[in-house]
Amino acid sequence: xxxxxxxxxxxxxxxxxxxxxxxxxxxxxxxxxxxxxxxxxxxxxxxxxxxxxxxxxxxxxxxxxxxxxxxxxxxxxxxxxxxxxxxxxxxxxxxxxxxxxxxxxxxxxxxxxxxxxxxxxxxxxxxxxxxxxxxxxxxxxxxxxxxxxxxxxxxxxxxxxxxxxxxxxxxxxxxxxxxxxxxxxxxxxxxxxxxxxxxxxxxxxxxxxxxxxxxxxxxxxxxxxxxxxxxxxxxxxxxxxxxxxxxxxxxxxxxxxxxxxxxxxxxxxxxxxxxxxxxxxxxxxxxxxxxxxxxxxxxxxxxxxxxxxxxxxxxxxxxxxxxxxxxxxxxxxxxxxxxxxxxxxxxxxxxxxxxxxx
Amino acid sequence: xxxxxxxxxxxxxxxxxxxxxxxxxxxxxxxxxxxxxxxxxxxxxxxxxxxxxxxxxxxxxxxxxxxxxxxxxxxxxxxxxxxxxxxxxxxxxxxxxxxxxxxxxxxxxxxxxxxxxxxxxxxxxxxxxxxxxxxxxxxxxxxxxxxxxxxxxxxxxxxxxxxxxxxxxxxxxxxxxxxxxxxxxxxxxxxxxxxxxxxxxxxxxxxxxxxxxxxxxxxxxxxxxxxxxxxxxxxxxxxxxxxxxxxxxxxxxxxxxxxxxxxxxxxxxxxxxxxxxxxxxxxxxxxxxxxxxxxxxxxxxxxxxxxxxxxxxxxxxxxxxxxxxxxxxxxxxxxxxxxxxxxxxxxxxxxxxxxxxx
Numbered sequence: 001x002x003x004x005x006x007x008x009x010x011x012x013x014x015x016x017x018x019x020x021x022x023x024x025x026x027x028x029x030x031x032x033x034x035x036x037x038x039x040x041x042x043x044x045x046x047x048x049x050x051x052x053x054x055x056x057x058x059x060x061x062x063x064x065x066x067x068x069x070x071x072x073x074x075x076x077x078x079x080x081x082x083x084x085x086x087x088x089x090x091x092x093x094x095x096x097x098x099x100x101x102x103x104x105x106x107x108x109x110x111x112x113x114x115x116x117x118x119x120x121x122x123x124x125x126x127x128x129x130x131x132x133x134x135x136x137x138x139x140x141x142x143x144x145x146x147x148x149x150x151x152x153x154x155x156x157x158x159x160x161x162x163x164x165x166x167x168x169x170x171x172x173x174x175x176x177x178x179x180x181x182x183x184x185x186x187x188x189x190x191x192x193x194x195x196x197x198x199x200x201x202x203x204x205x206x207x208x209x210x211x212x213x214x215x216x217x218x219x220x221x222x223x224x225x226x227x228x229x230x231x232x233x234x235x236x237x238x239x240x241x242x243x244x245x246x247x248x249x250x251x252x253x254x255x256x257x258x259x260x261x262x263x264x265x266x267x268x269x270x271x272x273x274x275x276x277x278x279x280x281x282x283x284x285x286x287x288x289x290x291x292x293x294x295x296x297x298x299x300x301x302x303x304x305x306x307x308x309x310x311x312x313x314x315x316x317x318x319x320x321x322x323x324x325x326x327x328x329x330x331x332x333x334x335x336x337x338x339x340x341x342x343x344x345x346x347x348x349x350x351x352x353x354x355x356x357x358x
Numbered sequence: 359x360x361x362x363x364x365x366x367x368x369x370x371x372x373x374x375x376x377x378x379x380x381x382x383x384x385x386x387x388x389x390x391x392x393x394x395x396x397x398x399x400x401x402x403x404x405x406x407x408x409x410x411x412x413x414x415x416x417x418x419x420x421x422x423x424x425x426x427x428x429x430x431x432x433x434x435x436x437x438x439x440x441x442x443x444x445x446x447x448x449x450x451x452x453x454x455x456x457x458x459x460x461x462x463x464x465x466x467x468x469x470x471x472x473x474x475x476x477x478x479x480x481x482x483x484x485x486x487x488x489x490x491x492x493x494x495x496x497x498x499x500x501x502x503x504x505x506x507x508x509x510x511x512x513x514x515x516x517x518x519x520x521x522x523x524x525x526x527x528x529x530x531x532x533x534x535x536x537x538x539x540x541x542x543x544x545x546x547x548x549x550x551x552x553x554x555x556x557x558x559x560x561x562x563x564x565x566x567x568x569x570x571x572x573x574x575x576x577x578x579x580x581x582x583x584x585x586x587x588x589x590x591x592x593x594x595x596x597x598x599x600x601x602x603x604x605x606x607x608x609x610x611x612x613x614x615x616x617x618x619x620x621x622x623x624x625x626x627x628x629x630x631x632x633x634x635x636x637x638x639x640x641x642x643x644x645x646x647x648x649x650x651x652x653x654x655x656x657x658x659x660x661x662x663x664x665x666x667x668x669x670x671x672x673x674x675x676x677x678x679x680x681x682x683x684x685x686x687x688x689x690x691x692x693x694x695x696x697x698x699x700x701x702x703x704x705x706x707x708x709x710x711x712x713x714x715x716x
Contacts, residue, residue, distance in 0.1 A: 145513055145518060145519060148509045148510040148512075148513040149510045151506045151509045151510070151527075152506040152507045152509070152510075154506075155503055155506040160503060160524045160525070161503060161522035161523060161524055161525070161526070161527055162522065162524070163521065163522055163622075163624070164519035164520065164521055164522035164527060164528075164543075165519060165543060165623070166518045166519055166520070167518070167519070168519070169509075169519055169522060169527065170522075170622065179645065181568055181569075183547070183620075183621045184547055184583050184585075185522075185523060185544070185547070185624075186543070186544040186545055186546055186547050186624045186625075187544055187546070187547060187548060187584065187585070187586045187587075188544055188545070188546045188547070188548050188627070189541065189542055189543070189544050189545060189546070190545060190546050190625075190627070210539055211539075225542045226545065227542075227545070228545045228623055228624070228625065229545075229618045229619065229623060229625060231616060232616055254706070255688065255704055255705060255706035255707075256688070256704070256705050257693065257695065257702060257703065257704045257705070258589060258590055258702060258703055258705070259695040259700065259702040260587045260700070260702065261587065261700075262541075263541045264521075264528065265523070265586055265587060266521070266543075266544045266586070267544075267548075267586065267587060269546070269548070269627065287537060309694075310693050310694040311693040311694060311695060311704060314691065314693055314704055314706075315704070318706055318707075327707060328686060328707055329707065330613065330614070330688070333672065335615065335668050335669040335672055336667075336668040336669060337615065337617040337669060342617065342618070342619075344615060344616060344617040344618065345615065345616055346613055346614070346615045346669060346672055346673070347613060347614050347615070347616070348612070348613035348672070348676055349613075349676075349685060349686055349687065349707070
């Protein structure tokens, strides 16, 4: 059994020293027993961040300790360092690593190194006690799927599910007695349909290999899902390129539909986008697309399925008005979002006088 | 120890009998040991649904078996029924309950009754084997937060996280060798800002008790988050009523902004909505709102914060154009969504000729 221990304390001010010294008051914490400590595997990063001057950047003190114990088949028998713990080793096992967020909370992000659930429970209990002392609000724990064994102990300490993605689960706990102001989870999936017309009034249409339209013979606009972090206008261009090989530039959003319970309790926003093609040779994506073609617009509209499907008929009416220069949708305008100076798009009717001029 | 056992088999056709009989071929399944079976607690619903004529409604056979064992402090010692199992009892414990979805998959929804993780793992293994035989595609498991102890065994059988809400976790597994076509998770949170103006060209503005604008002295439009399953137009009316007590009717969406990484990796869609007020006496929501008032529109626009904030300035320009009758946004039009005949809203520019007439 080899124990490697490395501690670094960066003190930013003398006040920080005082704040740090309060950490050694053992009565504040539910310390793990040597036996529990001995069951730690892999790498544990303990990062004390005390927001003793508020949640700003000034006045923070960070103590980072790395403990790397080689795995042993005798995990339940205490290693020598744990059976005669020194002060540093105690501090190492006492708290979970966390970093402050911008809302007075803490984010704990675990790597996928194995962690013993009992040890985790003990660390979490002690950490919650510490965070309460510090007046922390929301505590987030991001658990990689490899640590599914830590879900149960976190729930037992009062955490609940916030959101999940294929490779991780985000748990959260609201510490104050005040109203929970944590952000709501994502509620909508976003999709696009692309209206792409060439100079011969032919519209780009596809038949899909799977999905609801499979085998119906219906020719439809290329459609797709907007990826996480992707702009709607970029998604429309990407989907057209992927499904048909056609290069196109985004013109505007003609309309959108909001629907509910599209999968389980989640809602759906579907944006009908107009694109201007800049290439014309179709190369279909074999995996998803059965066939694609440039079809005379009137032929597309007159398909019985379009005429019988209320929403598709309404969308066709919008497209027809657009073709005649009698419709204005929303165009993307670059903007800066909120306080973060991040670039994003504001979609609005650029024809502010109400006339169609583009 | 009391064992209640009830079995019902509804046979729709003679073909169904043949399909059902194949279930009794034990070699297909990894049967649980009597000891594992004995650890079942609460109610287990086993629902065999064989899609042997495809995923349609015809030709299905359902076998539902309910097993209710009273809890015992001797859970690890086999109850009499399990120690001398008859064929029915074996069948009961063999598979998880599931119902078919519309896409060739199965949805398993567990109640919050405790289930032993080892038993669950065994049932899941056997069920997966069965679903593979049946050519099932996506298998969904909805685990209430009370059953966090079943997350790990599900992951070990190849499931991954799809989405989560405070009270449950949705796990999923794609069984075929073909490309995974399961729906993407929700990626966007949806919010609204409400532009509400009275006949005196005064705009309804608030100061919030929390959030980024807290203590800045900035007067802003009422804003809020669109709830799961809520229409954007309804959310705008609700938020205005909640925050200020003002009744209003929805007019149109003037613009919207898409931004990314608004919380963790999730994106945000923020819709600027115009509403027509029908009441004028303000009653603020004490919990969220510090103050609210009808403010002359020019005074709102001339606030330094609005003038310095690119997006707010752009939105103010849109509102100004709207006041002058020189702007068309998107109005909600009722439509029927997709194949399900559900009502939903299509938002489009109703002024199809490009002129502002509303």
